[in-house]
Amino acid sequence: MAQEDIFKKLVAHCKEYGYVFPSSEIYDGLGAVYDYGQHGVELKNNIKRYWWDSMILLHENVVGLDSAIFMHPTTWKASGHVDAFNDPLIDNKDSKKRYRADVLIEEHVAKYEEKAEKEIEKARERFGDRFDEPLFRQTNPRVAAHLEKRDALVARLSAALNANDLAELRQIIIDNQIVCPVSGTCNWTEVRQFNLMFATEMGSTAEGASKIYLRPETAQGIFVNFLNVQKSGRMKIPFGIAQIGKAFRNEIIARQFIFRVREFEQMEMQFFVPPGSGIEWFHRWKKLRMQWHQALGFGAACYRFHDHDKLAHYADAATDIEYRFPFGFKEVEGIHSRTDFDLRRHQEFSGKKMQYFDPGLNESYIPHVVETSIGVDRMFLQIISAAYREETIDDGETRVLLALPPALAPVKLSVLPLVKKDGLPEKAREIIQQLRLDCRCLYDEKDSIGKRYRRQDAIGTPFCVTVDHLSLEENTVTIRHRDTMQQERVSIDRLPGIIEEKTSLKTLLRRLDAI
Ligand code: ATP
Secondary structure, three states: OOHHHHHHHHHHHHHHOOOEEEOOHHHOOOOOOEEEOHHHHHHHHHHHHHHHHHHHOOOOOEEEEOOOOEOOOHHHHHOOHHHHOEEEEEEEOOOOOEEEHHHHHHHHHHHHHHHHHHHHHHHHHHHHHHOOHHHHHHHOHHHHHHHHHHHHHHHHHHHHHHOOOHHHHHHHHHHOOOOOOOOOOOOEOOOEEEEOOOEEEEOOOOOOOEEEEEOOOOHHHHHHOHHHHHHHOOOOOOEEEEEEEEEEOOOOOOOOHHHOOOEEEEEEEEEEEOOOOHHHHHHHHHHHHHHHHHOOOOOHHHEEEEEOOOOOOOOOEEEEEEEEEOOEEEEEEEEEEOOOHHHHHHHHHHOOOOOEEEOOOOEEEOOEEEEEEEEHHHHHHHHHHHHEEEEEOOOOOEEEEEOOOOOOOOOOEEEEEOOOOOOHHHHHHHHHHHHOOOOOEEEOOOOOHHHHHHHHHHHOOOEEEEEOHHHHHHOEEEEEEOOOOOEEEEEHHHHHHHHHHHHOHHHHHHHHHHO
16 A cells, blocks of 8 residues: 555544544644643643653653743844744745745755665565675666765755755756646746744733743753753752643644654753763664663664754754654754754843853853754654555454554553453453552443454553453453464453563563663
């Protein structure tokens, strides 16, 4: 099945099974805003807990913060967002559709990459075990030609973005004959800058009200509180501050479901280090963050780093962790070495010292910062894309399965009485009573056992427990494993231990800690 069709099915599945709904759907929705349903909110909370605990519990020198969404407007002047948080937009005159000029070009870059990959795949099939990929990459003229074109385009795009040259961006689109996917034409407007921050007013009267912004990132709340946390917590550098919270961006193009939305949540950590050690810490966090992703068990081949050619105005090194979504490799998380840019600017704009006295060095300095920044919604989409499967099983039937990492699954266990009589429902309820403070359990007695299994597979429940007549005599149940569909008979007394071992966040964190 084409990746596009799989993606459409995934979106429909999220709605049907209470994961994600379009916002205000009864009014036909609101562009790029989504609500999370009964299972979605649980998955989201579990993702946040995995991130939070991995930061706060596994790192003695990382502490939390919850700063307000509204901040003093000067914050955004100091951070550079008022002047520079822009996207270059371009319209197609025939379809009237609007695009980000840089994204149109990046998608064209990806096409060259895809062409090269296709050549490599063909050769792999042809040569089988004898295939030497590095050699083929170096010597095949067609692969070399595609990659050369890709590199030239990347270099031209970086130069245009760095120089803020909007006319050149348009020229790149024209020269490469990049067409609008809707109209198929190359009839483009000029490129214009568009600021992504939402503004509103604070205060009750029109004259007295002042313009403030909905934060476009959570990081600035951390910077302005740097000294509050450092002093009140008697923190010694190096240390980090972690925060989870809402952010808002008036994205020009918001497609691909929850990948790019206008209201989203970020999980950000700013790590404060002595001047001169930013790059070393950048490499350490790069490794740690990739381990965090890979501990979920979807396979290392789904991830890659994309080091930036074009650095943001505040960074001296930057990389993205990309995941292979059904629509290609895309950013899930950014890791940036932000130098002392933010603290220095806040010192300048506020007139307050943002310095740390280092007792080891016996001197004061503005710390440098390494940031890790990941979107909860994008991580949600990453997980659900990786987990979604359609399988044909033995009897020729198909099942739709969400193979979620057990620690993140919204429901850990479903308890199913074989029949609705003979005391089996009561026994099932007893089991839930025993486990409900440890994990989220569901009770289901409707339809055949097979249908009930399918329903739980679609939700992603790792374990189903069936209560039958033997359960009353022997105090045992059958436990069915979601991914293998294998069943085993176990004593009810062992259930809490099995469920805890397989589904608790602690197990996942232990695995991460041991890497
Ligand atoms: P992009 O290039 O995709 O616009 P970005 O580089 O601007 O993203 P950052 O500012 O580095 O993104 O934000 C850090 C993380 O926040 C991203 O890696 C992503 O996971 C998340 N994020 C950013 N913008 C959005 C959005 N509009 N919707 C959902 N998540 C977002």
